[in-house]
Amino acid sequence: MSTSTNRLEKSEVYVKVDVCIFAINEDLKVLLIKRSIPPDKEVWALPGAFVKKEETLEEASIRVLKKKAGIFENLYLEQLYTYGEIERDPRGRVITVAYFALVDSEKIKISENADWHSVYELPSLAFDHGKIVKYALQRLKNKLEYTAIALDILPENFTLTELQKVYEVILGEKLDKRNFRKKIFSMGIVKPTDKYQLGVHRPARLYTFKRDLKSKKIPGFRWTKMEL
Amino acid sequence: MSTSTNRLEKSEVYVKVDVCIFAINEDLKVLLIKRSIPPDKEVWALPGAFVKKEETLEEASIRVLKKKAGIFENLYLEQLYTYGEIERDPRGRVITVAYFALVDSEKIKISENADWHSVYELPSLAFDHGKIVKYALQRLKNKLEYTAIALDILPENFTLTELQKVYEVILGEKLDKRNFRKKIFSMGIVKPTDKYQLGVHRPARLYTFKRDLKSKKIPGFRWTKMEL
DNA sequence: TCAAAAGTGTTAAACGTACACCCATGA
């Protein structure tokens, strides 16, 4: 392949996207697919697809999300890293652009050969997908501290206890209720509504996300959405 | 293209690497190449190359670095982001994996059609390279605060004033000498040697990097090298 | 009336920030 011509020869380098889809359900889960074809037949892997000529990387990821996890809203999707080791896929020179997504597991119908797995009890994965999940988890934890990412998987209205649960499950540790609330308020990312929970023992106040702050710098945050 | 066969058809999706090479020299500079061929002939662009079948993404980046900036040591290289918009390159569906590098400009011989440009006075760039530089700069600033990245472009021994200059140039602001030293020491990333500068008015003590800490969590740092 | 989760403040320690002078050296 040469840059000195306007005509590009066909390439033997292939581009995939693989998506690490996280959901919260008791603990932190990842959606895996049991491969039905070689290579690594019958081995669990991240859902993925080859990128088509006429779709962006993000569109390819969304195609994967729709196919493997049903159509849904309240989705957080972010590019993670691009893996380009030469021998990572036996079929050829396959480069994968990894994405991670955070979804509300209640809103999803997963496909037949897919299943949720706790990030703390993962089977061994096909290709280099184990490495990808590990890195995605690290990134997710980091982002939680500086961004409003947790709000992307909560419904429009939520209680502070629900928000705290999201943090606890992702970070894998218990948090102090008073300190947590203090932190969230000082970030200024939520505002109270005048609504309350229904049908529970003692209804908690419902909060909502201050959407206008989504793309602004938030005190205590380093960034919210990366500007690319 | 299909995943259901072991034979992959040739692809019309192409993969490049583009490298945003930073150096420090009065202020923060980026290495740009004046394109000699269409598209965007005569326009400044990031140095880049199509990825060969038998090289990793990082190897391709290093090939670019060697060709455009001479061979050198003391190099920091990190993957930045992968750009996959459909129309970003008129030659076809070209996806670029952007890298950024931090080098010591004194150790470099740049190629003929290349030149350093201050990040504060950039010309308009080919393709979406302006966006890439902007993001690389943001990432560089962020990493400076949490990692020992600055040490990668200093020689084995350096003075604290030299280290501070690196921070000041990248962040684009003056720092307080006492607070800066306090911070660096509390990070525990440098250790004093018993050597001193030569040939200057008043020789300063030389410090060196605590290499054993390179991959450990450092207090005040969120991470040093990302584990992938 | 009881069980369960909601809600609410204070204190101490660590950290970040602003700020100015003396010292050692080579010219």
Next chain:
DNA sequence: TCATGGGTGTACGTTTAACACTTTTGA
């Protein structure tokens, strides 16, 4: 001896972390 950059400490405000009891409600 002087000009230059090297080196050092303190005080204040902010942020973080540890910690426990009262309130409200539905069953």
